[in-house]
Amino acid sequence: MKLLVLVLIAACSPPPKTRPITSDDAPERFEDVASIVMGHLDRFDPAEAVGNGLHEHDGKLPDVSPAALDQAVAQLEKDSTALQNVEATTDRQRLERGVLLQAVREELFKRVDLDVYRKNPISYTQAINLDAYIVRDYAPAFRRAQAVIDLCRGLPGFFTQARANLSSPMPRTWIAIALLRIKGFAEFADKDVRQQFGTVSIPLANQADIDPALDTCKKALLEHASWLEQQQARATDDFALGEQKFLKMLAETQDVVTDLGRLKAIADEDLRRNTKAIEDAAHSIDPRRPVRDVILELADDRPAAGEILDVATQQADAMRRFVVDNRIVTVPSNNVAQVRESPPFQRWNAAFLDGPGVFEDKAMPSFYYISPPDPKWPEAEQRAYIIPRADLLFTTIHEVWPGHFLHHLHRDKLASKILKSKCTYSMSEGWAHYTEEMMFDAGAGGGTMQTKVGMLKEALLRNVRFVATLGLHTGGMTVDQATKLFEDKAFVDPANARQQAVRGTFDPMYLAYTLGKIMIKNLRADWLKRNPGMKLQDFHDTLLSYGCAPLPQIRRGMLGEEAGSPL
DSSP states (O other): OOHHHHHHHHOOOOOOSOOOTTTTTOOOSHHHHHHHHHHHHHHHHHHHHHTTTTEEEEEEEOOOSSHHHHHHHHHHHHHHHHHHSSSOSSHHHHHHHHHHHHHHHHHHIIIIIIIIHHHHHHHTTTTOOOGGTTTTTTOOOOHHHHHHHHHHHHHHHHHHHHHHOOSSSHHHHHHHHHHHHHHHHHHHIIIIIIHHHHOOOOOOOTTTHHHHHHHHHHHHHHHHHHHHHHGGGGOOOOOOOHHHHHHHHHHHHHOOOHHHHHHHHHHHHHHHHHHHHHHHHHHHHHHTHHHHHHHHHHHHHOOOTTTTHHHHHHHHHHHHHHHHTTTOOOSSSOOOOEEEEGGGGGGGSSSSEOOOOOOOSSSOOOEEEEEOOOOOOOOHHHHHSSSOOOHHHHHHHHSSSSHHHHHHHHTTSSSSSHHHOOOOOHHHHHHHHHHHHHHHHGGGGOOOOOHHHHHHHHHHHHHHHHHHHHHHSSSSOHHHHHHHHHHHOOOOHHHHHEEEEEHHHHHHHHHHHHHHHHHHHHHHHHHHHHSOOHHHHHHHHHHTTTTTTOOOOOOOHHHHHOOOOOO
């Protein structure tokens, strides 16, 4: 066994440099190449850099001019070559190189193969990070307000260039999601951000600039929304990646090399397993009634809209105690996540975790967001949107204890800047989804059949995502067909089923939940077999010591180069 966990935690930072390293220096040390590449990735995506706590990028928007887009691709190709050629002399450096190279490959796939800045309107919404400047007080209000001012002043030109770049027609679902986010940002800027900086007790030095900047921001957002609405008349259903690009996506973004037949077999097998399990659980509850009737009746146990945050808070407290008492995985700090209602522009997601950047200079809170139903919806639809109580328990496990939040705590303690900040979808969501079944098996929620149904509904939702994305992107499946699949196989109400199907058109990697879970379960079985006497907590602590690296790379680190396929 390679005790790489000890290397990662104890590793020292590279020695200080006497002068800045630039891309013209042709550095020979791995640390210098890595520093340059990290700087390029941050410059190309300033919103993500700010999210990581690198506030020298505050208020900046990416350069999306045609020349800049071409230059970024050329630079990333050079970075990929430099990383492959530089010598990595330690296990830690080899892992860091693999993680950083995967990040570069993913960015290239997004820019070249998907051509997102010319084809996908959602890509431009990801650069607008107004919430970063008001959610946490990482700096004095003046500095955070200036970031808002700078961002808002840059938005008109940014969106003008976006409209010049984007080719019409575009997929209708992509336009719809971009519109939802753009309009949400406009409301957020006009209300939340304005209120945040309009209620300071002592006027800021740049106070007079805030309202005009927010007016500019709102106008630019609404103008762009109007343009997107005009594109709806010509919108298409041409969103599918196709088999070749879908498989390349897995390789370039997750380091998973496989074929479509194997993916379909994995998806179908796990769907069958969980379908049988939920049927058995429903029959145990009431053998005389149809399975669907039993499950829908259990789903009717929902908190009131005004109570769900309190229920989620109680669940989070209970699950933290369960993790500690049952030695599920080490809890490295006393930090907890605060439960809050999600901001308007992010309410396409029912629940999610928002943690502070890994490079923040001071301790700041994490937020477990839960989205309320839209009050404009019909009453029955609003009720259906509220997460059932048993389902909410496993959402809380997924997002907080011991899912994303605990994963974040483990990443925070790593010495490596690369491992702290770079993350792959299938490790992040795979870990969080894996914890749901693992926690139920350990006894979370009392181990009742009612609780098991809640866990299995979450699993079936992710199973159907796997099946749906394969169908949507490689099998000619329509959004309507995918919606029906979610209703029939995952017991999802029509409105949520539609939302899930639409997500698959712009988030084809949302098979990562089940795919990552299966890779982790396979790794657990193999690692525990090779390491007799080790406990579940040992496996979890070792796994999380790799941060959020691609799971195939983690597997090689934990089992050796002859580890075999993660699938």
